Amino acid sequence: MATQAADKPALKTEGTAPDAVVVRFAGDSGDGMQLTGGQFTLSTALAGNDLATFPDFPAEIRAPQGTLFGVSAFQINFGSREINTAGDAPDVLVAMNPAALKVNLDALKPGGLIIADTGEFTKRNLDKAKYDSNPLEDGSLAKWDLLAFDISALTIEAVKDFGLGNKDALRSKNMWTLGLALWMFDRDRQPIIDWLKSKFRNKPEIADANIAALNAGHAYGETAELSGPLRQVQVAPLPAEPGLYRTITGAEAVSLGLVAGAQLAGLPMFFGGYPITPASAILHHLARLKEFGVTTFQAEDEIAAICSAIGASYAGQLGVTSSSGPGIALKGEAMGLAVMTELPLVIVNSQRGGPSTGLPTKTEQSDLYQAVYGRNGDAPIPVISASSPGDVFECAIEACRIAVEYMTPVMLLTDGYIANAAEPWKVPDPDSFAPFKVEFLTEKNNGDQLLPYKRDENGKRPWIKPGTPGLMHRIGGIEKQEGTGNIDYSPENHQAMTDARKDKIDGISVPDQQVTVGNDSGKLLVVGWGSTFGPIRRAVSNCRARGLDVSHTHFRHIWPLPANSGELLRRFDKVLVPEMNTGQFKTVLRDQLLVDAQPYTKTSGQPFKIAELEAAIEEALK
Amino acid sequence: MNELTKVETTLKDWETDQEVRWCPGCGDYAILKAVQRTLPQLGADPANTCFISGIGCSSRFPYYIESYGFHTIHGRAPAFATGVKLANPDLDVWLVTGDGDGLSIGGNHLMHVLRRNVNMQIMLFNNEIYGLTKGQYSPTSRENTRSPSTPLGSVDHPTNPCAFALGAGARFVARGFDVSKNLPDVLKAAHAHKGAAFIEIFQNCIVYNKDVFDDFAAPKGAEDRQLWLTHGEPMLFGNQKTGEIKGLKLDAANFRFEVVDVVDGDWQAAGVQVHDATNRMLAHMLVELPFGPFPMPLGVIYDDPAPTYESAVMAEKARASEGKDTSLAKLLAKGQSWTVE
Numbered sequence: 001m002a003t004q005a006a007d008k009p010a011l012k013t014e015g016t017a018p019d020a021v022v023v024r025f026a027g028d029s030g031d032g033m034q035l036t037g038g039q040f041t042l043s044t045a046l047a048g049n050d051l052a053t054f055p056d057f058p059a060e061i062r063a064p065q066g067t068l069f070g071v072s073a074f075q076i077n078f079g080s081r082e083i084n085t086a087g088d089a090p091d092v093l094v095a096m097n098p099a100a101l102k103v104n105l106d107a108l109k110p111g112g113l114i115i116a117d118t119g120e121f122t123k124r125n126l127d128k129a130k131y132d133s134n135p136l137e138d139g140s141l142a143k144w145d146l147l148a149f150d151i152s153a154l155t156i157e158a159v160k161d162f163g164l165g166n167k168d169a170l171r172s173k174n175m176w177t178l179g180l181a182l183w184m185f186d187r188d189r190q191p192i193i194d195w196l197k198s199k200f201r202n203k204p205e206i207a208d209a210n211i212a213a214l215n216a217g218h219a220y221g222e223t224a225e226l227s228g229p230l231r232q233v234q235v236a237p238l239p240a241e242p243g244l245y246r247t248i249t250g251a252e253a254v255s256l257g258l259v260a261g262a263q264l265a266g267l268p269m270f271f272g273g274y275p276i277t278p279a280s281a282i283l284h285h286l287a288r289l290k291e292f293g294v295t296t297f298q299a300e301d302e303i304a305a306i307c308s309a310i311g312a313s314y315a316g317q318l319g320v321t322s323s324s325g326p327g328i329a330l331k332g333e334a335m336g337l338a339v340m341t342e343l344p345l346v347i348v349n350s351q352r353g354g355p356s357t358g359l360p361t362k363t364e365q366s367d368l369y370q371a372v373y374g375r376n377g378d379a380p381i382p383v384i385s386a387s388s389p390g391d392v393f394e395c396a397i398e399a400c401r402i403a404v405e406y407m408t409p410v411m412l413l414t415d416g417y418i419a420n421a422a423e424p425w426k427v428p429d430p431d432s433f434a435p436f437k438v439e440f441l442t443e444k445n446n447g448d449q450l451l452p453y454k455r456d457e458n459g460k461r462p463w464i465k466p467g468t469p470g471l472m473h474r475i476g477g478i479e480k481q482e483g484t485g486n487i488d489y490s491p492e493n494h495q496a497m498t499d500a501r502k503d504k505i506d507g508i509s510v511p512d513q514q515v516t517v518g519n520d521s522g523k524l525l526v527v528g529w530g531s532t533f534g535p536i537r538r539a540v541s542n543c544r545a546r547g548l549d550v551s552h553t554h555f556r557h558i559w560p561l562p563a564n565s566g567e568l569l570r571r572f573d574k575v576l577v578p579e580m581n582t583g584q585f586k587t588v589l590r591d592q593l594l595v596d597a598q599p600y601t602k603t604s605g606q607p608f609k610i611a612e613l614e615a616a617i618e619e620a621l622k
Numbered sequence: 623m624n625e626l627t628k629v630e631t632t633l634k635d636w637e638t639d640q641e642v643r644w645c646p647g648c649g650d651y652a653i654l655k656a657v658q659r660t661l662p663q664l665g666a667d668p669a670n671t672c673f674i675s676g677i678g679c680s681s682r683f684p685y686y687i688e689s690y691g692f693h694t695i696h697g698r699a700p701a702f703a704t705g706v707k708l709a710n711p712d713l714d715v716w717l718v719t720g721d722g723d724g725l726s727i728g729g730n731h732l733m734h735v736l737r738r739n740v741n742m743q744i745m746l747f748n749n750e751i752y753g754l755t756k757g758q759y760s761p762t763s764r765e766n767t768r769s770p771s772t773p774l775g776s777v778d779h780p781t782n783p784c785a786f787a788l789g790a791g792a793r794f795v796a797r798g799f800d801v802s803k804n805l806p807d808v809l810k811a812a813h814a815h816k817g818a819a820f821i822e823i824f825q826n827c828i829v830y831n832k833d834v835f836d837d838f839a840a841p842k843g844a845e846d847r848q849l850w851l852t853h854g855e856p857m858l859f860g861n862q863k864t865g866e867i868k869g870l871k872l873d874a875a876n877f878r879f880e881v882v883d884v885v886d887g888d889w890q891a892a893g894v895q896v897h898d899a900t901n902r903m904l905a906h907m908l909v910e911l912p913f914g915p916f917p918m919p920l921g922v923i924y925d926d927p928a929p930t931y932e933s934a935v936m937a938e939k940a941r942a943s944e945g946k947d948t949s950l951a952k953l954l955a956k957g958q959s960w961t962v963e
Contacts, residue, residue, distance in 0.1 A: 046960050191958060239962075246959040256954055263950055270709055290939045291946035292953065295708055297935075300734040304701035307694065307731075311674075311705025314692055315713065319705065337695050427959065430950040466690035466706070466713055469669040474638070474685050476693025477677075486640060487685065 009091040009112045010233075017234045020079030022087030023181065026104045027096030029063050029072040032174035037074025038422070039178055039195065043187040044078045045247045045424045048237025051078040052534060054086030054607065055420045059277070059360045066120075066128040071103040080236035084534035084541075086421070088609040092184075094177055096120060096151075098129035105141075113145045115180070117173070119152025151176055158216030159209040168206075172213035179217025186232055189218060241426060248425040250389040250418035251281035254322075254348055257396025259292045260430055261346075262318045264397065265404045266437040268293040270312030271320045272305040277360040278416040279324045279350040302327035306334040306347070313343045314475075316440060316465035318400060322348035324416075325367045326357065332375050335409050339379040339501060341475045342453070342461050344403035344410075346396070347381075351415040351530075353605045362605030363417035365530050366581035371411045372559050372588060378498050380505040382406075383559040385413040387533035390425040392418060395556060401436045406508055407460045413558070415580075417531045417607055440465050452485040459504030506560050513562040517541055518551025521571035524620055527597065529555040529585050532578055532608055539613035550617050558588065566593035576600055576620045578613055628665025633658045635668065638688045649800030649825035650679060653747065654686055656805040657716075661687075663806065664813055671714045674703045676723035679754050680747035680825070683718040697728025700735035700744070704931075707740050711932040714813075715742035721762040722752045725781055729761075737791040738931040739817045743809070746783055746820070747800075749827035750834055757830035769830075784909040784923060787820040788902070795905060795924040799824035799839045804850060804921065811922045817930050838918040849917040851908070853899040853925065856889045859917045869894030870916070879907060881916065899925040 010018035025040070027033045034055055044051050054075040063070025077087030089109045095101035097120040108114065121136055135141055136148045155176045159169045175196070182189055193211050200207035221232070248256075262269035271294060273283035287296040295312075299305035302323055309319030323331065328349045338345045351367045353359030371383045382402050386392040392414055399412040441462035444450045452473045453461045464471050473485060481488035482496055515525075517540045528536040533554050540552040553568065555561070569575050569589070575597045577586040583599035590597055600616045602608060636658040644650045661671070671689035675681035677696035684691025690713075694702045703717050717735075724732045724746045735744070751769070752758040758771040762783065766775035787795050794815040798808040800823060812819035824835045833840070838847040849859045849870070857870040867884040871893045884892045898904055905924035911917075947953075 042958055046958070048960075048962070195958075242962050244955055244959055244961050246955065246957050259953065260950060268709070270705060272705060289953070291943035291948050292950070295935065295939065297704070297708060299701060299704075300730055303698055304704070304731055304734070307698040307701035308705030308708070310694075311692075311702035312709035313705075314702070315706045315709035317709040333695050334698065341692075427955045430954065465710075466672045467670055467710060472668050472689050472691075474640075474691035474693065476684070476691075477695055478693065 009109045011091055011113060011231070017080070017236055019081045019235075020077060020083060020087070021092070021185070021233065021235055022075065022077045022090045023092040023094070024073055024075040024090040024104055024107070025094045025177070026071055026073040026100035027174070028065055028100070029058055029060065029070045030065065031072070031096045032171070033072045033074050033096070036174040036178045037076060039192050040181055041076055041247055041422050042195075043182060043191060044076065044185075045245065046191055047185070047187055047235075048240070049078040049080065049235055050083040050238040050240070051076055051424060052083045052086045053077075053422045054417065056606075057361055066097055066099055066125045068099045068103055068129060071100050073100070073104060078235060080238050082238065084538035085607065085610060088611050094181070096173065096177070098125045098131055098135070101135060102129045102131065108144060110143050111145065113147060114141060115177075116146070116148040117151035118148045119150040154216060154220065155213050158213050162205050162209040162212070164205075164209055169209070172210050175210045176213040176217035179214040180221050182214075183218045183221030184233060186234055189214060240424075244427045245424050246427055247422045248389050248393075249281070249420060249422045250386070250392045250414050251278075251350070251420070252285055253389050253392040253425070254386075254396050254412070254414060255282050255285035255289070257393040258286070258320055258346065258400065259289055259294060260393070260433065261397040261400025262293065263430070264433055264435045264437075265318055265400055266435070267316070267318040267404070268295065269320060270309055270317045271296045271322070272299050272308035272312070273297070273322050274299050274302045274305045274327060276302070276324050276327045278352055278419045279322045279327070279348065281419060282322045282348060282350070302330040303334060306331040306345075310334060310338050310341075310343055310345055313338075313345055314341070314466070316463070318344065318346070318404065320346045320348070322350070324350050324352045324360075325354045325370065328367060328370060329374070335381060336375045336377060336379045337477045338409040339375070339381060340477050340480070342407045342501075344407055344463070346399045346403050346410050346412060348396075348412045348414065350419045351413060353603070359605045361416065363415045363531065363607060364580050364603060364605065365413075365415060365532070366584065366603065367413065368558065368581065368584035368588070371413055378502060380502055381409050381411055381559070382505055382508055383411045383413060384556060385530045385558050386418055387530060387554055387556065389418055389421055389423045391533075393425075393428070397433055398556075402508055404438050404463075405436055405460065406458060406504055407463060408505065413530060415531050438463065440468070441471065442468060444470065446483075451483045453480055453483050455500065455504075459500060459507060508560055510557040510560060510562050512564045513553055513555065513568050515568070516552045516554050518544060520568075522551055523549040523572065524551070524574045524576060524617065525569060525572035526550060526552045526613075526617065527555065527569065527575055527577045527585070527589065528552065529558060529579070532580065535608040535610050535613055536578060539610045539617060542610065542614055543617050548617065548621055550621065555585070558585070561588075561592055565589075566595065569593055569595045569597070574598065574620055576616065578602075578608060578616065580608070627667070629667040631662045631666070631668065633662060636661050636688050638686055640685050642686050643682060644679060645829050647828040648679070649749065649827070650683070650747065652800040653745070653805070653823055653825060654683065657687065657809065660806040660809045660813075664810065666714060670712065671716070672706060673716045673718060674699050674706065675718040676720075676728055677754075678720040678723045678752070679827075680718055680720040681723060697723050697726070698731055699723070700728065700731040703742055704735055704738070704740050707742060707932045708935060711741070711936060717742055717744040719744065719746050721746065721748045721750060721760045721783065725761045725783060725786065729786075732786075733790040736787055736818050736820060739791070739793055739928055740932060741817050741930040742819070743812045744818060744820045746822050747825040748783055748822050749825045749831055750780070751827050751831035753827050753830055782909060783822045784820070785906075788905055788909055788924065792820045792924070793817045793926055793928050794819035794922075795909065796821045796922045797824070797918075797920045798822075799835060799920070800826055801839070802920070808921060811925065815925055816927050838913065847917050849919045851897045851899070851919055851921040851923060853897055853922065856894040856896050858884065858889060858894060860884075871895060879911065879916065899923070902926065
């Protein structure tokens with residue numbers, strides 16, 4: 001059986017409905033491709049398909065028009081079967097200009113469909129995209145189906161009654177294109193119309209123009225059906241578990257999870273943040289949730305963001321901070337203080353390509369060392385990683401739980417892919433999560449003496465809010481004396497406190513590690529963590545369907561590792577660890593478990609393709 | 623300042639059981655005593671008082687005050703204190719920092735806590751040197767300061783803490799020095815001010831920068847070199863006993879001060895300026911007065927309250943929450959959703 005990338009394009013399967021289709025919308029970064037993709041995602045979800053998306057946009061906000069580096073793309077994979085990834089290769093490429101065509105063409109499946117706006121294939125734009133001749137006319141696209149027409153002119157025509165200038169009229173091009181896509185997949189336009197009306201409620205003429213463009217695109221599909229490669233495709237809904245669903249991005253899910261976590265702890269939440277791609281969306285979401293007891297604080301820098309959150313935790317709220325790699329690096333010293341003072345804190349790291357500024361809008365998993373080891377001194381911090389946008393919700397709750405139950409900072413790892421990608425999410429019942437209500441110390445805990453560092457059976461010290469009568473005490477970053485928390489540099493005390501901090505984190509109770517796909521033992525175990533969940537799961541499933549002895553396990557708890565991890569990994573002849581870094585989790589596994597974990601790595605800023613992983617699995621099994 | 627019930631305490635109530643670890647003779651001892659003397663006079667409640675510091679000699683301060691204390695990391699105390707005040711605006715927060723902690727590594731945070739106007743007292747102990755790291759020059763060290771890191775003398779220009787604070791938008795700026803009998807009054811004024819109250823306290827580092835403030839802080843001849851400011855009072859200095867009184871007069875045409883002699887106590891005739899602590903331009907002029915030709919302005923230089931940051935944040939939060947549904951279940955299901963039967 002061939003791998004998915006070499007499959008025939010889904011739309012060419014005459015007579016049968018495809019079980020999955022991959023569409024990529026690509027245009028200038030000002031063309032509204034992310035918006036188009038987002039709305040197409042919503043209509044797909046409403047149609048009952050399973051889906052996964054991959055927004056891929058440049059770091060520049062408005063890169064010079066028509067340039068290759070200014071291309072913004074949004075890919076969606078949807079189907080009547082379980083969808084694990086945004087798809088290796090698109091079946092349909094919508095190219096709004098020559099640059100978008102050039103950048104994205106290589107990915108398109110042979111025989112796939114190109115929809116291009118001829119109105120943008122001008123001499124000037126072709127030059128900018130470094131085309132010597134017009135690819136729509138020179139026969140270079142022969143191995144694909146091509147549908148080229150003047151979307152720009154058709155849009156201007158569709159909105160001419162609204163008195164907009166050409167420039168404003170052309171802003172509706174993305175809605176015209178969306179209308180055509182909705183027709184192609186037989187989707188209801190009404191939810192998009194409702195959304196446009198609400199989005200432009202203060203500018204009804206803009207709403208009307210966009211709706212007119214949407215309808216015109218849709219109508220174009222109907223009338224053009226008889227000619228050429230454009231035809232309507234039905235993708236059946238995937239029967240899903242009954243319940244209420246919505247689409248959710250990782251950034252939304254982490255925000256909601258933090259709100260839920262704070263409520264389960266019975267605490268107001270304080271979020272200290274500083275703008276950084278791709279983590280800012282969390283600050284934006286939480287800033288709108290004040291009624292849930294959330295205070296958001298845009299600090300003067302990353303350091304102040306975490307320090308203010310520690311200050312809030314010290315004062316009795318649940319302190320949270322969030323950033324991406326470079327900002328996390330700046331927060332390192334303060335994390336050490338939270339370790340030393342044993343205050344609860346949640347640190348969300350939406351990883352991006354590094355080092356340094358790296359690739360701000362691209363995804364990577366290269367902050368694992370930083371999360372696990374990246375502080376001065378012996379400063380252990382529990383690390384949790386989320387595997388998908390929906391999974392972040394539970395992970396955020398778990399991070400809050402560990403933070404308050406063990407009085408410790410906790411690092412939650414997501415990445416740029418999870419932060420921006422959307423997936424259908426079965427809305428959970430908040431009551432289904434066990435509360436972990438915090439109790440503050442209100443009276444002296446050792447007869448008539450206060451011991452701020454007296455530990456319970458979990459190694460946790462009490463949480464004492466300033467303002468509590470009779471419990472005045474001092475804490476800080478200097479080594480603390482066991483029990484009293486007073487300054488103490490003595491050798492035996494530092495040894496005892498270092499051990500106590502380590503034992504506390506090592507002793508955190510985390511669930512046993514399970515196999516996600518496959519058997520409990522065998523020839524090959526593929527070990528993943530984070531956003532590689534989708535592609536690994538699909539690749540392992542595909543390989544198993546071909547009779548290969550391969551299984552998949554996916555780690556949520558990176559530090560401490562689940563207690564059965566070593567035993568589980570040793571039940572397999574080989575262990576393969578695909579990661580979007582140079583092999584960081586592999587190192588942790590080797591160090592902690594003494595197993596011969598083999599790396600399979602990629603650092604292109606793009607998620608793994610299923611085909612790549614299948615090839616790696618086949619190679620490992622040779 | 624907080625409108626909380628006043629609590630009766632004595633100086634002793636504010637002493638901890640911890641051994642004070644500053645060098646014998648350090649100016650920090652005098653400041654500690656001045657604070658411990660002031661707190662009972664304020665009716666402060668130890669349980670509701672929180673001292674927050676960064677790193678350096680000055681930042682050991684919280685260990686020696688019997689209240690809540692948080693000794694944080696280098697330069698970042700204002701950020702911790704901001705989080706504390708946003709989480710619990712009722713806490714009475716005192717920030718302790720130094721010239722290195724507050725103006726070098728932590729200059730950014732000091733600027734922002736002042737511009738935001740978070741309600742707290744900020745005591746910056748200025749000894750013009752890095753003490754705890756053994757004597758390197760600091761951002762307030764005078765030009766040509768010889769130190770282990772500048773054996774040939776420093777070449778960079780020092781910053782002026784009060785000018786920095788005013789520039790950052792501070793609504794309260796005051797000055798005192800460690801052994802001054804007036805220091806408790808300055809602290810009380812700072813505490814009475816609602817908002818970020820900035821106090822520069824000149825502090826004698828007897829090991830690495832001994833007596834560097836003697837030119838105005840030494841008792842002998844002090845009256846000629848110290849200008850203690852009082853709101854609504856003329857800017858007078860000089861020897862009361864000998865009657866050699868001088869004053870500051872505004873040379874409006876050239877927009878600068880000049881020193882004038884006051885004859886027979888008639889300061890009006892001499893044209894001496896009356897201090898207006900609410901006049902921001904006046905404050906700018908006072909903090910920029912060159913010492914030498916002019917005395918050192920001390921006391922409350924500027925005091926003009928504005929709404930505090932935490933009150934604005936709380937008010938906005940209350941407005942935004944009014945009448946809003948706080949059901950988590952509804953929040954989770956928000957947006958366009960669909961039901962699978």
